[in-house]
Structure formats: C-alpha cells, structure tokens
Amino acid sequence: MSGSSATEARPRRHRTTALGGILLTPRQRQALSVASIAGALFLWWGLTRIGLINPVLLPSPGEVFDSFVSSSLDGSLPRHVWASLLRVIEGFVLALAIALPVGVAMGMSQVVRGIVEPLIELIRPIPPIAIIPIAMLWFGIGEFSKVFIIMYGAFFPILVNTMAGFREVDPIHIRAAQTLGATRLQIFRDVILRSAFPYMVVGARLGMGLAFIVLVAAELIASSVGLGYLINDARYRFRTDEILLGMVCIGILGFLLNKLLLEADRRIVRWRAARERQG
Amino acid sequence: MPGTKIDIREVGVAFASRLVNHPVVALEDVSLGIEEGEFVCLLGPSGCGKTTLLNAIAGFIEPTGGQIRVAGRAVDGPGPDRGMVFQEYGLFPWFTVEQNIQYGPRLKGLPKDEISRISRHYVELVHLAGFEHHYPNELSGGMKQRVGIARALANQPEILLMDEPFGALDAQTRERMQDELLRLWEAERRTCVFVTHSIAEAIFLADRVILLTARPGRIKRDIRVAIARPRDRTSEAFFALYREVNTLLREEIQRASEEGDERVVGD
Ligand SMILES: Nc1ncnc2c1ncn2[C@@H]1O[C@H](COP(=O)(O)OP(=O)(O)OP(=O)(O)O)[C@@H](O)[C@H]1O
Ligand SMILES: [Mg+2]
Numbered sequence: 001m002s003g004s005s006a007t008e009a010r011p012r013r014h015r016t017t018a019l020g021g022i023l024l025t026p027r028q029r030q031a032l033s034v035a036s037i038a039g040a041l042f043l044w045w046g047l048t049r050i051g052l053i054n055p056v057l058l059p060s061p062g063e064v065f066d067s068f069v070s071s072s073l074d075g076s077l078p079r080h081v082w083a084s085l086l087r088v089i090e091g092f093v094l095a096l097a098i099a100l101p102v103g104v105a106m107g108m109s110q111v112v113r114g115i116v117e118p119l120i121e122l123i124r125p126i127p128p129i130a131i132i133p134i135a136m137l138w139f140g141i142g143e144f145s146k147v148f149i150i151m152y153g154a155f156f157p158i159l160v161n162t163m164a165g166f167r168e169v170d171p172i173h174i175r176a177a178q179t180l181g182a183t184r185l186q187i188f189r190d191v192i193l194r195s196a197f198p199y200m201v202v203g204a205r206l207g208m209g210l211a212f213i214v215l216v217a218a219e220l221i222a223s224s225v226g227l228g229y230l231i232n233d234a235r236y237r238f239r240t241d242e243i244l245l246g247m248v249c250i251g252i253l254g255f256l257l258n259k260l261l262l263e264a265d266r267r268i269v270r271w272r273a274a275r276e277r278q279g
Numbered sequence: 280m281p282g283t284k285i286d287i288r289e290v291g292v293a294f295a296s297r298l299v300n301h302p303v304v305a306l307e308d309v310s311l312g313i314e315e316g317e318f319v320c321l322l323g324p325s326g327c328g329k330t331t332l333l334n335a336i337a338g339f340i341e342p343t344g345g346q347i348r349v350a351g352r353a354v355d356g357p358g359p360d361r362g363m364v365f366q367e368y369g370l371f372p373w374f375t376v377e378q379n380i381q382y383g384p385r386l387k388g389l390p391k392d393e394i395s396r397i398s399r400h401y402v403e404l405v406h407l408a409g410f411e412h413h414y415p416n417e418l419s420g421g422m423k424q425r426v427g428i429a430r431a432l433a434n435q436p437e438i439l440l441m442d443e444p445f446g447a448l449d450a451q452t453r454e455r456m457q458d459e460l461l462r463l464w465e466a467e468r469r470t471c472v473f474v475t476h477s478i479a480e481a482i483f484l485a486d487r488v489i490l491l492t493a494r495p496g497r498i499k500r501d502i503r504v505a506i507a508r509p510r511d512r513t514s515e516a517f518f519a520l521y522r523e524v525n526t527l528l529r530e531e532i533q534r535a536s537e538e539g540d541e542r543v544v545g546d
Contacts, residue, residue: 175339176369180383180434181359190382194373271373271414 091150107166153214154207165199323491362436383434493535
C-alpha cells in the first residue's frame with residue numbers, strides 16, 4: 001500500500017553516496033556480488049591450473065566439486081550438514097529461550113538487573129572455546145555438551161542486546177500510551193516490547209553467528225558427525241578437497257541462516273524498513 | 280471552586296540540574312483555575328515552563344510545591360481523561376497512521392466497526408486520507424503533528440492538553456487547523472489547554488490567554504479574550520489585543536535574553 005509508484009522516490013542513475021562514492025541500484029549491487037564470487041572462483045581455478053600451488057595443499061574447484069558430488073551421493077555430506085544444523089538450531093533456540101526472558105526481566109527490573117548484571121559481566125569475557133573442556137567434563141562428549149557450548153556462545157549477544165533495547169525505549173512513547181489509557185501490561189506489550197524488538201533481532205543475528213563459530217570448534221574436538229568433524233577427519237586422511245568442501249559448506253550454511261534472520265527481521269520490523277527505504 | 284475543571288494552586292516545579300548545584304526553577308507559584316469547557320492558551324517566551332506546566336497537569340511530573348486538582352481529584356499520574364498532543368509528536372513509529380489513531384479506542388475495547396469509524400473520521404479531519412497505512416517515518420513534520428492531534432482527539436478525552444500542536448505547520452494549514460480545532464471544540468466543549476508561541480494563534484483560539492513570565496515562569500497576566508466568535512483575524516479588536524499582548528510578551532523575551540547567569544533561548 002505504501003508508496004505508489006508516482007510518489008516513490010527512486011535513486012537517480014548517477015547519484016553519489018553522501019561521501020561521494022558511486023551509488024548502485026540493487027540490481028547493480030547483485031551483479032557485482034555475482035561477479036566477485038565468480039572472479040574468486042576463477043582465480044582459485046587459475047592458480048591450481050598453472051600448477052603454482054601444490055594440489056595436495058590446494059585442490060582445484062573441480063576436485064572439491066567432485067568430492068561434493070560423491071559425498072552427496074553416498075549420503076555422508078547431508079548427514080554432516082544435518083547434524084551441524086540441528087546442533088546450531090538446538091543451541092540457538094535454547095539460548096533464545098533463556099536469554100530473552102532474562103534480558104526482559106533485567107530490562108524491566110532494576111533489582112533483577114542489579115543481581116544478574118555483575119555475574120553476567122564476569123562470565124561474558126570467557127570465550128566459548130574456553131568453556132569446551134569444562135562442558136565436556138560435566139556433560140560428557142555426547143550431544144548435550146555441544147548444544148550447551150553453542151547455547152553459551154549465542155547467549156550473551158542476545159541478552160546484552162535485549163537489555164540495550166529496553167534501555168532505548170523513548171519515555172515519550174510511554175507517556176503517550178499512558179494518556180491514551182494503557183495499563184502497565186499494555187504499555188509493556190505495545191510500547192516496550194515493540195521498541196526493544198529490533199534490538200532483540202540484532203542480538204539473535206549476532207548470536208546465530210557465534211553459535212556457528214562455536215559449533216565448529218566443538219565439533220573439531222569431539223564428535224563423530226558434523227561439518228567440524230568432517231574437516232578434522234579429512235585432515236587426518238590428507239583429503240584437502242574434503243576440508244575445503246566442509247569449509248565451503250559452513251560458509252554457505254552460515255550465510256543462509258543469517259539471510260533467513262535478516263528476512264524475518266525485514267518482515268516483522270516493517271516500520272524500520274520504511275525508514276531505510278527513505279534514506 | 281465549583282465548575283472548575285483544572286485547579287492549579289501555588290504550583291512550583293524545580294529540576295535538579297546537571298550543570299549548576301542549585302535546582303533550576305521552571306515554574307514558581309502558579310495559581311490558575313480553568314473552567315469546564317474553557318479554552319485556555321499558555322503564552323510565554325521559550326523555556327519559561329509551558330511544557331512543564333502541561334506535563335504537571337498531565338501527571339507526568341510531580342510539582343515540587345502546590346497541588347493540581349482535575350475534576351476535584353488531586354492529580355497522581357497520567358490518565359486517559361487528559362489527552363496530550365506532544366511538541367515532539369510522540370507517535371509510535373511501529374504503528375501506521377491508522378494504528379496510531381486507533382490505539383486509544385482499541386484500548387477502550389470498542390467494537391471493531393466503531394474503531395474504524397472513529398479513525399476514518401479523524402483521518403479525514405486532519406486531512407490524512409490516503410496516508411492511513413504509512414508509518415510515521417514516511418511523513419513530514421506537519422503530517423506527524425496532525426497524526427498526533429488525531430490520535431489525541433480520537434480517544435475523546437475530557438481535557439485536551441496541546442503543546443504547540445501547530446508549530447510545524449505552514450501558515451495556511453495552520454489557520455485551517457485552528458478553524459477545525461475551534462469547530463470541534465464548539466461541538467464537544469472539551470476543556471483545552473493549548474501552548475503556543477504565536478500571539479495571533481492564542482488570541483484567535485482562546486477564551487483566556489495566560490501570559491507567563493520568563494523563567495522562572497509565573498503568571499504575568501490573565502487576559503480574557505472578549506472578542507465574539509467566530510473571530511476575524513483582521514478585525515480592529517483583534518489587532519488592538521494583539522498589540523497589547525505583544526508589548527507584554529516582548530518585555531518578557533527581553534528579560535529572558537538579559538539573564539546573565541543562565542542561558543535562556545528566546546525565539
Ligand atoms: N527534565 C528536565 N530537567 C531539567 N531541566 C528541565 C527539564 N525540563 C525542563 N527543564 C527546564 O525547565 C525550563 C522550562 O522548560 P519547558 O520545556 O517547560 O519550557 P517551554 O516553555 O515549554 O519552552 P519552549 O517554548 O521552548 O517549548 C527550561 O529552562 C528547561 O531547561
Ligand atoms: Mg515546550
């Protein structure tokens with residue numbers, strides 16, 4: 001409904017950005033992205049082709065693709081991808097389920113915040129990688145310790161951003177709701193959650209990114225399936241093509257999950273998209 | 280006083296200041312009775328405490344001295360009986376124009392068709408037809424202000440508190456909105472407290488113009504506008520009163536700009 005074509009402002013063809021750079025249309029940007037990836041692949045292919053690099057250290061894109069086909073056909077690659085994906089999603093959902101309510105409670109109550117914040121600030125600097133040994137001692141080397149480590153990695157970005165969202169609530173919006181007759185619960189639902197929501201989404205995206213990083217680290221150390229395992233196992237077998245395949249898969253999977261969250265963000269936080277469209 | 284809708288008694292407001300270690304007195308000893316159905320304009324130099332007084336009536340801030348009673352009851356917090364049009368709009372950016380206007384009626388639990396009837400009515404009143412599904416970010420300053428007015432009106436408050444609601448409008452839209460506000464006020468006779476910088480606007484709208492002094496704000500003059508309605512902005516009587524108020528206001532703006540120790544911005 002918003003923005004009929006007659007009134008919609010479109011970027012002019014050769015307009016520049018605020019700093020004088022060339023401004024591209026979305027289609028031009030897409031074309032550039034495709035060209036960039038194609039260029040990188042070509043460079044990779046060229047380097048291996050002229051024999052400048054030992055093919056044991058860097059196999060050609062074709063070999064990696066062959067290994068993609070064969071491991072897809074024998075079902076091993078889908079099994080690794082699925083195992084990793086499941087762990088990321090389990091850990092991430094668990095982190096959301098804990099960090100969101102805690103963040104909300106800390107945002108709403110000074111008392112809760114006073115109690116929880118010092119603990120959080122002390123634990124937060126401990127990197128997820130450093131949690132791996134203790135998690136394995138506590139939970140063994142089964143599924144749960146990996147999910148736990150991923151949860152730990154995703155937890156803090158979600159929590160910290162949720163809290164920040166609550167601090168950013170504009171008092172004038174609370175006042176406006178009050179003069180319109182909103183109860184405390186309604187103010188919470190219609191004003192506070194609404195204005196904190198974009199921050200929660202940012203937290204979720206950062207958390208998802210970290211979940212991925214942590215996943216691979218956890219799988220490198222102890223597992224029998226998963227992309228991290230695939231990479232590590234391939235190293236013992238000197239299968240550089242499989243190492244690269246695993247790496248590419250992780251990159252693509254992370255990229256897709258981030259895209260998914262971005263899209264969810266764009267759909268749910270429409271009012272902010274309206275501002276971006278304008279500026 | 281019976282019939283008094285808003286009873287402001289010896290109200291003072293002081294703010295703790297970040298910069299100086301004594302409190303900044305925004306309002307001092309303000310006493311004012313506003314009758315049911317009366318249209319009162321607050322006029323005064325910038326920074327004299329107009330918004331502060333409105334905020335105290337709305338219940339957002341507690342006066343450091345004195346008391347405010349609305350309909351006989353001491354104010355102890357904001358409520359839907361006192362609608363507010365904010366100087367900085369205060370629109371919910373996550374709601375569309377329509378959702379902003381419908382928010383009050385929705386909270387009241389009115390039936391759906393009643394809610395859309397009300398919002399259609401006020402959307403038309405403020406000339407925003409066609410923009411119902413826009414978000415505030417997609418509107419101009421003047422349009423946002425009109426949404427703020429529509430949102431407050433649509434909730435049918437007994438008292439309307441308006442903080443320079445027409446400040447961001449161009450001269451033509453401004454006069455049209457003044458006409459429409461008066462039409463509405465004459466039809467429904469809600470008590471209105473209206474803050475403005477414009478002398479002409481105050482004289483055109485108000486039963487009484489309350490002129491405040493430069494900070495700390497006190498009541499300098501309580502001027503009854505005896506000009507019959509509908510008022511002619513170009514009549515002799517209008518000009519005469521304009522000149523009188525202008526002289527008084529200039530004294531205060533002058534005084535505000537002469538204050539040496541504290542910066543007071545006059546516009
Ligand atoms: N929250 C606050 N903390 C400290 N000082 C404040 C606060 N709010 C207002 N003041 C001070 O109180 C005085 C009155 O402010 P107020 O906003 O009521 O002025 P105003 O008459 O509405 O001005 P304007 O016409 O420019 O909107 C100002 O000097 C301002 O600096
Ligand atoms: Mg003000």
